[in-house]
Amino acid sequence: MANKPIVATASLAGCFGCHMSLLDIDERILDLIQLVEFDKSPITDIKNFERKCDIGIIEGGCCNSENVENLKLFRKNCNILVSLGECAIMGGLPAMRNGIPIQECLEEAYLNGVTVDVGDEPIIPNDEELPMILDRVYPCHEVVKIDYHIPGCAPNADLIWDFLTTLVTGKDLELKYETLKYD
Amino acid sequence: MSNEIQLTIDGKSIVAKLGQTIVEAARDNNVYIPTLCDFKNLTPAGTCRVCSVKVDGRVVVACGTRVASGMVVENESAEMTDTRKAIIEMLFVEGNHMCPTCEKSGNCELQAIAYHYRITAPRFPFLFPKKSLESVHPLLMLEHNRCIQCRRCVRGIRTKDGKGVFAFKNRSNNIELIMDKSRADDIDDELAAAAANICPVGAIIKKGVGFSTPIGERTFDKQQIGESYGK
Ligand code: SF4
Numbered sequence A: 001m002a003n004k005p006i007v008a009t010a011s012l013a014g015c016f017g018c019h020m021s022l023l024d025i026d027e028r029i030l031d032l033i034q035l036v037e038f039d040k041s042p043i044t045d046i047k048n049f050e051r052k053c054d055i056g057i058i059e060g061g062c063c064n065s066e067n068v069e070n071l072k073l074f075r076k077n078c079n080i081l082v083s084l085g086e087c088a089i090m091g092g093l094p095a096m097r098n099g100i101p102i103q104e105c106l107e108e109a110y111l112n113g114v115t116v117d118v119g120d121e122p123i124i125p126n127d128e129e130l131p132m133i134l135d136r137v138y139p140c141h142e143v144v145k146i147d148y149h150i151p152g153c154a155p156n157a158d159l160i161w162d163f164l165t166t167l168v169t170g171k172d173l174e175l176k177y178e179t180l181k182y183d
Numbered sequence B: 001m002s003n004e005i006q007l008t009i010d011g012k013s014i015v016a017k018l019g020q021t022i023v024e025a026a027r028d029n030n031v032y033i034p035t036l037c038d039f040k041n042l043t044p045a046g047t048c049r050v051c052s053v054k055v056d057g058r059v060v061v062a063c064g065t066r067v068a069s070g071m072v073v074e075n076e077s078a079e080m081t082d083t084r085k086a087i088i089e090m091l092f093v094e095g096n097h098m099c100p101t102c103e104k105s106g107n108c109e110l111q112a113i114a115y116h117y118r119i120t121a122p123r124f125p126f127l128f129p130k131k132s133l134e135s136v137h138p139l140l141m142l143e144h145n146r147c148i149q150c151r152r153c154v155r156g157i158r159t160k161d162g163k164g165v166f167a168f169k170n171r172s173n174n175i176e177l178i179m180d181k182s183r184a185d186d187i188d189d190e191l192a193a194a195a196a197n198i199c200p201v202g203a204i205i206k207k208g209v210g211f212s213t214p215i216g217e218r219t220f221d222k223q224q225i226g227e228s229y230g231k
């Protein structure tokens, strides 16, 4: 079938749970690939945007400079951008560090934490290859314009299915009570 | 006979008793008006504004306004629905509501009203205020990140000899719930449970309970708040 909507997905500061939930639509995934074509995504392992996509699905918020770059790249290359899950919508668990000074977080994680191996000389990772960590975790819609938000941790598979199928068929989405949850 | 009056809510004519609040009259007539700080048998506090309705062109709180004969109440108009959604969204961004980590999730009234309105994300920026989690008693924790300052605990929780247990210190953005530690000995298991239960959100947590009800069986997993109002 020609001209199927093209979908790209990314996991920023997330745990891949939202992507797992997308796969949780089970055998409906076969119906889904009749409806859409997947492009850049951890699911296809396509790494770069070679063409404009119709729908970009973002899991996770922005906790470092690479997340921000990636998110902006998605905004540029996708007509519709969707925040999928609590982390994309409000930072989620990673945002529990918001309010704690970044220096304190890094020292706790790499120098003073109980699980730090004291045998080595502990350091805060500083390789220039590493993305810069941000002062706090940012919800995606505070970095770029987001068109739709699909809550849940992870979002209910039926909610993802209902959302995607109504979006590509141009129908109005009726949010069902049982599928719209924040946990 | 004379103590019965007639008013309308969203064009529907209802009969109420003189002296009732709009919320009480609506409840008796199977009309749902969302409330958070209002609680049975407590004097209305009017702190949350979630029950805002329009009466004769003015926005008032339905929990703190008495019915009057011929009153015209606007409850579910597009404007009032949007106002309430905005209030709920404000409550979310003004605290740190990480529902996936919250013991109250599924039983939380703030979350339930957000579900009722199918809110997917707040329109306001998250403030991520710096708040703490405090162990105040062998049986209780105060999770300040989630307190919506409804004062249900302040008004409703009393020791056996009638003394208050909770109060607020500071004002405005710095307002914070405190527990009177001199009453610690008077807080038994039953009162601790009552405190956790009267809190509409997960701000008063009873230790050792945690996530006791499985997902799917919690109060608002399947049943919408206000659904029992027969709409
Ligand atoms: S108190 Fe309610 S809204 Fe806040 S985190 Fe807990 S479940 Fe979510």
Ligand code: SF4
Residues within 6 Å of the ligand: B146, B147, B148, B149, B150, B151, B152, B153, B154, B177, B198, B199, B200, B201, B203, B204
């Ligand atoms: S602790 Fe709970 S009951 Fe008390 S004021 Fe805060 S939200 Fe309301």
Ligand code: FES
Residues within 6 Å of the ligand: B034, B035, B036, B037, B038, B045, B046, B047, B048, B049, B050, B051, B052, B061, B062, B063, B064
């Ligand atoms: S319920 Fe009326 S102001 Fe809170």
